[in-house]
Amino acid sequence: MTGVNLHALANPGRFRRFAIWAAPIFGVGAILCAAPGLWLGLFTSPPDYQQGETVRIMYVHVPAAWVAMFAYACLAGAAASALVWRHPLGDVAARACAPIGAAMTAIALITGAIWGQPTWGTWWVWDARLTSVLLLFFLYLGHIALTHAFDEDARGERAAHILALVGVVNLPVIKFSVDWWNTLHQPASVSRFAAPSIHPDMLTPLLLMAAAFFLFFGWCWLTRIRAEMLSRRRRAGQRRRLEAQ
Amino acid sequence: IAATRAVFRRELLLAGRNLGDTLAPAGFFAVGATLFPLGVGPSPDRLAAVAAGVAWVLALFATLSAAERAFQDEAEDGGLELLLSTAAPPSALFLAKAAALAVTAIGPLIPVAVVAALALGMPIGAAATLCIALALAAPSLASFAALGAALTIGARRRGVLIGLLTTPLLAPIVIFGASAAEAAATGMAAQAQLLLLGAIACAATPLCALAGGAAIREAVR
Numbered sequence: 068m069t070g071v072n073l074h075a076l077a078n079p080g081r082f083r084r085f086a087i088w089a090a091p092i093f094g095v096g097a098i099l100c101a102a103p104g105l106w107l108g109l110f111t112s113p114p115d116y117q118q119g120e121t122v123r124i125m126y127v128h129v130p131a132a133w134v135a136m137f138a139y140a141c142l143a144g145a146a147a148s149a150l151v152w153r154h155p156l157g158d159v160a161a162r163a164c165a166p167i168g169a170a171m172t173a174i175a176l177i178t179g180a181i182w183g184q185p186t187w188g189t190w191w192v193w194d195a196r197l198t199s200v201l202l203l204f205f206l207y208l209g210h211i212a213l214t215h216a217f218d219e220d221a222r223g224e225r226a227a228h229i230l231a232l233v234g235v236v237n238l239p240v241i242k243f244s245v246d247w248w249n250t251l252h253q254p255a256s257v258s259r260f261a262a263p264s265i266h267p268d269m270l271t272p273l274l275l276m277a278a279a280f281f282l283f284f285g286w287c288w289l290t291r292i293r294a295e296m297l298s299r300r301r302r303a304g305q306r307r308r309l310e311a312q
Numbered sequence: 313i314a315a316t317r318a319v320f321r322r323e324l325l326l327a328g329r330n331l332g333d334t335l336a337p338a339g340f341f342a343v344g345a346t347l348f349p350l351g352v353g354p355s356p357d358r359l360a361a362v363a364a365g366v367a368w369v370l371a372l373f374a375t376l377s378a379a380e381r382a383f384q385d386e387a388e389d390g391g392l393e394l395l396l397s398t399a400a401p402p403s404a405l406f407l408a409k410a411a412a413l414a415v416t417a418i419g420p421l422i423p424v425a426v427v428a429a430l431a432l433g434m435p436i437g438a439a440a441t442l443c444i445a446l447a448l449a450a451p452s453l454a455s456f457a458a459l460g461a462a463l464t465i466g467a468r469r470r471g472v473l474i475g476l477l478t479t480p481l482l483a484p485i486v487i488f489g490a491s492a493a494e495a496a497a498t499g500m501a502a503q504a505q506l507l508l509l510g511a512i513a514c515a516a517t518p519l520c521a522l523a524g525g526a527a528i529r530e531a532v533r
Contacts, residue, residue, distance in 0.1 A: 209480065212473060225530040
């Protein structure tokens with residue numbers, strides 16, 4: 068986001084104008100990354116020497132998991148901006164972000180289960196990483212439920228912000244769960260300070276798909292924020308018309 | 313400080329007057345612990361294998377059912393605004409309520425849990441470890457449960473919502489607590505798990521106090 072002053076985006080009108088041109092760029096970028104990523108990942112990259120062709124689920128499972136955690140960090144950031152700095156768009160951003168993150172977590176869990184069945188012999192195992200990602204999914208669901216649990220929208224959003232911030236402790240647990248416990252899940256092979264221990268032929272499609280997923284998340288989020296802002300304006304307009312009668 | 317102590321004493325007094333309500337979670341624990349052998353079958357090996365986990369899950373449910381009552385009457389009759397108008401910081405008030413929850417809800421649970429664990433076939437040493445683990449985890453269990461209650465003041469379907477919100481946060485406590493009792497049952501040292509439970513209690517209580525104070529302030533806005 069070089070050259071874009073985030074404080075300038077705090078103005079809802081300016082953000083709306085930014086989102087109108089920025090969101091399609093994210094969307095097109097996602098498609099531009101996904102097309103070669105899928106081609107390389109599904110067709111031309113080599114099969115794993117142990118797992119064979121099933122390793123190709125990795126090109127969907129790993130980026131979905133990364134975006135799931137990133138989306139929660141964004142949710143916590145939006146919650147912090149709304150609670151601490153009273154950012155005018157914090158409420159809207161958090162409300163828009165939670166369902167996307169929940170869906171990404173669900174995709175990661177489901178693709179992980181599909182991958183686990185042929186390779187580990189089981190759909191699910193209660194090890195540290197799977198359990199903590201499942202807890203992340205429940206945190207998302209709890210956030211969505213809390214947002215909608217009150218008759219007054221603003222009260223629900225504020226309570227949900229607090230919940231989002233408290234749940235941030237889960238993110239380091241997920242990240243380091245494969246280091247802290249003996250788990251069945253693969254240890255970290257990409258995000259290490261030394262060179263990644265994964266072959267470039269597999270790393271390239273993985274990074275392309277990761278870029279695609281992150282850009283897709285950006286597109287989804289910006290579009291949902293715009294939609295939420297429009298819906299609020301419509302409801303405010305309806306209220307004004309009712310009061311004017 | 314005086315306000316915080318007053319809130320804590322008032323909670324204990326109210327709990328003492330409504331003993332039926334206060335001991336209901338312990339009763340729920342006992343009923344649940346009776347249902348498990350009926351469902352799982354009376355085979356002693358199987359029951360002993362699950363005794364630690366059953367005790368901890370039921371303790372979680374019992375705490376959550378007690379938490380639903382935590383901020384109920386204040387929210388209904390406007391006592392929350394009165395409390396917040398005192399000089400005490402909201403996090404201190406929240407801590408007073410959480411401490412009262414720990415004493416009134418988890419306190420009666422501990423003897424019931426030990427008896428239930430023995431009835432499910434846990435050896436006595438492991439039951440003692442279970443007692444210690446519950447006592448160590450009581451601050452964090454109560455803090456998270458009270459935080460769930462504070463966040464949902466005035467919400468619809470409050471009971472279910474508290475369960476949904478606090479389960480991800482309480483899951484590590486249940487994991488380590490059950491692991492402590494399990495380790496003691498198989499003769500290994502449970503020191504690591506107990507230390508971790510204590511650490512979680514030390515870390516969770518201030519965090520929940522901060523969040524709970526904010527939640528109470530949001531509830532009266």
